[in-house]
Amino acid sequence: MRPARGVGRPGASAIGTVTAVSVILGLNAYHADSAAAIVRDGELLAAAEEERFRRVKHWAGFPSMAIQYCLEEAGITISEVDHIAVNQKNSANLGRRLAYIAAHPPRPSVLAGRIRNRRARGNVDEALSQAFPGSDVRAEIHHIEHHLAHIASAFLASGFEESAVASVDGFGDFASGAWGSAIGSSISIDKRVHYPHSLGVFYQAMTQWLGFPHYGDEYKVMGLAPYGEPKYADKIHRLIRLHDDGTYELDQQYFTLKDGIEYTWNGGQPEFGALYSAAVEDLLGPARKKDDSLDQFHKDVARSVQEVFEDAYFNVLNALYKAKPSPNLCLAGGCAMNSVANGKVYDRTPFTAMYLPAAAGDAGGAVGTALLVSETIGETVDRPIMGAYLGPGFSRNQLMETIDESRTELDAAEAHIAEYSDQSELVDVVARALANGAVVGWFQGRMEWGPRALGARSILADPRRIEMKDVLNLKVKRRESFRPFAPSIIREAVPNWFETDDDVPFMMQVFKIQEPKRAELEATTHVDGSGRLHTVSKDVNAIYWDLISRFGEITGVPVVLNTSFNENEPVVCKPQEAMNTFLRTNIDMLVLGPFVITRSTDPS
Helix, strand or coil: CCCCCCCCCCCCCCCCCCCCCCEEEEEECCECCCEEEEEECCEEEEEEECHHHHCCCCCCECCHHHHHHHHHHHCCCHHHCCEEEECCCCCCCHHHHHHHHHHCCCCHHHHHHHHHHHHHHCCHHHHHHHHCCCCCCCCEEEECCHHHHHHHHHHHHHCCCEEEEEEEEEEECCEEEEEEEEECCEEEEEEEEECCCCHHHHHHHHHHHCCCCCCCCHHHHHHHHHHCCCCCHHHHHHHEEECCCCCEEECHHHECCCCCCCEECHHHCCEECCCECHHHHHHHCCCCCCCCCCCHHHHHHHHHHHHHHHHHHHHHHHHHHHHCCCCEEEEECHHHHCHHHHCCHHHHCCCCEEECCCCCCCCHHHHHHHHHHHHHCCCCCCCCCCCCECCCCCCHHHHHHHHHHCHHHHHHCCCEEEECCCHHHHHHHHHHHHHCCCCEEEECCCCECCCCCCCCEEEEECCCCCCHHHHHHHHHHCCCCCCCCEEEEEHHHHHHHECCCCCCCCCCEEEEECHHHHHHHCCCCCCCCEEEEEEECCCCCHHHHHHHHHHHHHHCCCEEEEEECCCCCCCCCCHHHHHHHHHHCCCCEEEECCEEEECCCCCC
């Protein structure tokens, strides 16, 4: 990520002219990763996913709790919001939608689901009335096209004066991809790929075939791929045809899209029916069951899927550059979460600078819509947005209350509690514990926006210890052994450790670790010599930078292993959730703001 620093005045409106106002609430509603964000006078004040409050991964529905948080952070009520922007527009691509439905009538079950979903999405006013009974909701409601919202979440946060822009995902508003260019605050979409063709669905279908059935499991395939060889890439290329203009077509015999997608969000958890057809099993063999063993064949298929995905991904980006030559690229959409592909953009395209937002997936539409309306009314967004710390934070007294409420359990665990008013002393204590092999739950400041733990709600460990991956899986994570852990590194040290000198503040790109350094980062170096890079700048997260820097002074390695603070649930949001995770797992040390809690068996 190499964002430009200069930003021009807004250009032509992307959604029309509206009266200048000051408070905009952006929503991703009735879709996976429901979320809310709030912008005032061009400043992004808060953003959070509903899953963090509901404690259900990828929660879909109306994000009432995230909205309430954003209002509280802004110090206002729902009645004081002037604009509400939703990243979904029923009229977008309507002609194509109606023509397709006429030619391919959906199954009754799919049609019933569509009607139910459409009614829910169209009732934002009703949902607000239910969430905030008795309130006078006077905001004007804007429905923003799905991919325009994605692109806005990247470009309007980037700091680029001009850029090529692209959004690629599963589906939204009957399209799976959109790309074009942007200047000032004017975004022009010049090319779209429509239903039933989707690069995101291609990857999700193959993720299902590989035995990972849950929404969002694609990252598991990405982690498994380096263990294989692309032996089946030629076969898998049959599933998708690429065109010179960057567009792509799915061979429908391999997918179940013809009659519509089975999609529900029972209890808030998004669920998809099978997206691959029997033809995939004819091509590759029986689909792997969820609990079946992973053998080399599955690893080779995963590598082949990733390679075919990258061929399509870079076909889009190179065609985009040819049509809209610019050194700058802004990327969003679910496919932009493929950090392995993102790390190859500079090698496989002519682009030399890139911005990927903290929430490139559907949650990011909440920020994108809010930023778009802000720019449209003439309130220039504060750019670039390089920090993702937009979620809830907690005072010392609130943290102390959490400790007091857990005294019985802490006493039973023979835990020691200390408070450090001197931040440098706190950092030194934690850095030394990490160097001695402790696993640390790190809870500091405001929660991260987006799916990555970025040093606010993180579990940390020593990256030098090869055994640390197994220790973490045994003590806390209980996840597949093939999935890598990420390295957080102070920004200044990046060119000495990685084969790049890029800003990657949101952990959205994978780069090779320099070969001589891999032995010093064994716990965060993947099997192919890469690491999912997270660069930490002092002006963005000072205490985390200080911790990594101090660890570097002690060990000679200015890097810590960083993984999300959770145990098969959404990342912790509140201090009580962090405490509960500490108590029910074998984390050695919990750091809640200035408080350090250690078990009697802590290796520090």
